[in-house]
Amino acid sequence: MTASLLAQLINITVDVLTILIFVWVIASWLLAPYHPVREALDRVVEPLLAPIRRVLPATGSIDFSPMILIILLFLVGRLLSSLLISP
Numbered sequence: 001m002t003a004s005l006l007a008q009l010i011n012i013t014v015d016v017l018t019i020l021i022f023v024w025v026i027a028s029w030l031l032a033p034y035h036p037v038r039e040a041l042d043r044v045v046e047p048l049l050a051p052i053r054r055v056l057p058a059t060g061s062i063d064f065s066p067m068i069l070i071i072l073l074f075l076v077g078r079l080l081s082s083l084l085i086s087p
Helices: 002-030 036-055 065-085
Strands: none
Touching: 002 036, 002 065, 036 065
């Protein structure tokens, strides 16, 4: 029962982080860099993106790091959930 609860918590965390990343991407297009909402989102999302940006080669004006982060979050979340739930 606790493993199932922990797996649900992992899935909820992955979902919330994914939503925050999508909101961060949209806010980066619409809001000024000094806007309070964008600054708050930057404090959450930027530390997660920084390691990916160090490894990912520069692609010009398109930033693929949020997409890679979402894929990694999904894969790690599924892996951890399946390890907790499997007998």
